[in-house]
Amino acid sequence: MTPITTPEIAVRASGVEKIYVSGDTNVVALRGADLEVRCGEILMLVGPSGCGKTSFISIIAGLLKRDAGQLEVMGQDPQALSTEARTAWRLRTVGFVFQQFNLIPTLTLAENAAIPLILQGMDRRSACEKAREILNYVGLGGREQSSPVRLSGGQQQRVAIARALVNSPKILVCDEPTSALDGATGLHVMELIAQVGRMPGRAVIVVSHDDRIYHLADRIVRMDDGRVDRIETPAARRNTHV
Amino acid sequence: MPIFALKMLFGDSARFYGMLLGLAFSTLLISQQAAIFVGLMSRTFGFITDTPQPDLWIIDPSQRFLDDNKPLRSTAVQRVRSIEGIEWAVPLFKGLLVVNLPDGKRQVSQIIGIDDASLIAGPPFMLEGALTDLRKPDAIIVDERASRREFKMNKPPEGGEPRPLRVGDILELNELRAEVVGICKATQTFQSQPVIYTTYSRATQYAPPERRMVTMVLAGLSKGADQAQVIKTIAERTGLSAFTGEQFTEKTYVYWMLETGIPINFGTAIVLGFFVGVAVAGQMFYNFVLDNLKYFGAxxxxxxxRKILLGMVFLQASTVAVLGFGLGIAVTSIFGLTVPNEKLAFRMTWQIPLIAAGAVIIICTASAAIGMWRVLRLDPADVFKG
Incomplete structure (x- = not known):
């Protein structure tokens, strides 16, 4: 697999801090995290539970506000935008693949995959037509009218990937995309993400605990205690662990 | 997104039908009980609405409602007639008497004695015979419902099968002969007694003698007369109270509303209907929103x-509200059309569906508002927490 990388930086974060306040208790999730994600690369964010991975991708995706530090995502600091503008920016810029798929069971696969396009204002018929094309691309052609509840976990995650990519986002954020799947299915899903997500001008950030898929990344960023601990390539990691 | 919102709603069929039935049942309880209440209340002043001719109803000042008879002296009619602005005034007798049927059955009935000359205040609809037949000797007109029920001839004089009372049959009122000359349709009384119309003079013969026999005076205004001034003059010159039909209806209605436990009994059922809606439909809708919160979050x-998400929740709530209300009102209407009015007082006025709709709107708005609040408070970053 040859990475199509460009020198363009998709995400640049420096000194990002996040503190959750719960009553009298302050929980520090990020303590000055630094990261650069290049366009065209697949970056895997790994680390133990509670190390700040989810907070970090939430801030990168414009879902969460940071307390300190600098952040630029595709040339834009999401926090500098108003709530409405940030929502619209997220719709245009970020695609999401969730751990639990979050497919609406009463909608067809095509309708689920078409949601981002409809949110962007496209009419339902055209959106579903475009969704059919991408469902075909992820290997679910002919099943557009099926219900998600009839699909296996791997197939549901494929629909979620189709939904994340249907409006051609610049950043694809995947949160534990394989954790709800068995090993073989998880690997297939991650291969699909690597295949369809890796595009010129697009960056893919995958949060994962599943070390069986690390080899599909271009770089692996290990976090610990709210900071980026080290960055390595799959090859270097293999050598370290042998 | 509206179609998706509706598919989310209809797709969860168990919950959707639960909400629908909850709201329909709530609407049914509210509207049906309210319609029965209005039907019952209408019977308390049915005679007033059945009698459109008089401009004024003149009664003793201490009379509290239509059936609270406080008879007047017979001179009251002449005194009212003497007042400027009064075109005509006639006496009315209204009281309860025992009627003996040929088969020996006795039945307390409401006797209405109307002015012999003008026959003003006669029954609103004649089904058999004519109002002028009251001028025949011993003539009475009986209401149709009573002719089939209370006055049903179980042993007709001519023999044969039991049959309804009919024109030509002879009854006995206070041991005096009374011949049925007509069958009319009159609004059922609150206590559901049979209604018998006859002339004023004959009614006073049937009734046990008293010094005061005029139950009330009915009067018509001269053209161009100032109604308020005439009412005031009647009070000043006769010491009697005069009301328009509308005012007398309201006086009667207010009495029943304030002085009896009926509104509380029906009000309790109506409030119960509202809380059934809140408990069943409101709770189910809130749970529906909670179950879908992860999808809204995604x-x-x-x-x-926010506008799109709130619009989805609002559309879901209003759809289930409209369908539940429609189903409930339809069932109420079918109930009203199916159950005979003589067995159950049922009167669906235009205000009742509005009240039921208001209750459904409150239920759905409250549950949707709580659901919307949850959606608004939803932190999108929570979707990463699984």
């Missing part, structure tokens, strides 16, 4: 604006 993360 859409929020993907870039759905």
């Amino acid at each position: 859409m929020k993360a993907m870039g759905a604006s």
